């Protein structure tokens with residue numbers, strides 16, 4: 572079984588954490604050849620059998636035509652049976668086409684790969700897990716981030732530049748910029764140890780009979796900033812803007828967790844002012860240790876799905892935690 576780890580490097584030529592995790596998973600199967608594509612690659616100490624590279628300014632941008640051509644060139648030189656890549660927008664767009672060109676097959680959103688080459692992935696919005704294996708080769712496997720231990724090996728690896736012709740037709744499309752939902756700051760941090768989930772309760776009338784949306788926004792942002800946590804949201808909260816209600820301006824649908832949102836994988840989760848089934852049951856089902864703050868002691872989903880429920884006012888709790896974080900760092904806050 573010839574195993575190829577395939578990735579697009581970061582702008583500085585390094586490998587992202589998700590790429591290192593895919594490499595770790597590939598190395599668990601057998602000796603690995605690495606195939607790296609980008610504007611520049613720095614991989615001479617990756618500690619694998621061999622590194623095949625396609626580099627050059629044409630390969631720096633995420634573009635299907637050149638990404639697929641480069642990946643195809645590497646796969647043909649490697650002659651791999653199994654190609655393991657990190658799951659991201661670039662690999663998800665380019666590698667199915669490469670599998671087709673090579674007469675192979677591809678599976679995306681894979682969550683584990685055993686040494687006996689059985690892959691697992693979730694179906695029906697993360698409610699059923701399937702275990703699959705395939706006889707067709709090459710088999711492309713795109714591994715979700717957060718599912719495997721990152722590769723820590725090092726050592727000199729021979730590098731071989733693979734030729735890849737860039738015809739004018741391949742360069743008809745140019746990436747000129749990125750359009751993203753308007754958010755005031757970056758609040759989604761997939762690598763953060765903690766996921767903070769904000770629910771619609773933050774915008775509801777509080778005990779004085781008034782909503783306190785501006786204060787809620789500041790408390791949440793202060794917490795996210797001090798704890799370097801990632802910010803998730805319930806659907807109700809991100810949907811409020813469509814209903815003309817006061818909203819938290821830094822939230823977009825990209826923050827939404829749940830059945831129709833994302834299912835991130837953080838070590839810990841803290842849900843605040845959140846009642847919904849979908850965020851609790853589906854949204855953070857892969858979160859390791861889960862706590863919730865809710866005024867309602869009978870909030871069924873918080874009770875059913877969190878390890879610890881604090882029956883308390885989230886405004887007061889988060890204000891106090893922020894004070895502790897400011898005063899003594901995260902250890903003081905976690906002790907409290």
Ligand SMILES: Cc1cc2nc3c(=O)[nH]c(=O)nc-3n(C[C@H](O)[C@H](O)[C@H](O)COP(=O)(O)OP(=O)(O)OC[C@H]3O[C@@H](n4cnc5c(N)ncnc54)[C@H](O)[C@@H]3O)c2cc1C
Pocket residue numbers: 769770771772773775777804805806807808827828829830831832833843844845846847848849850854864865866867870883884885886
């Ligand atoms: C097909 C379908 C798909 C869906 N997909 C998703 C999805 O992907 N993600 C998702 O989130 N939802 C989804 N929903 C919606 C979901 O069912 C819920 O309606 C939604 O999650 C509720 O949001 P919430 O818990 O933030 O708000 P609410 O239900 O309004 O809960 C607010 C909570 O805040 C608490 N609270 C208020 N003030 C305070 C305070 N000061 N301190 C502490 N607690 C306080 C209240 O006690 C209450 O429990 C979906 C629904 C359907 C039908």
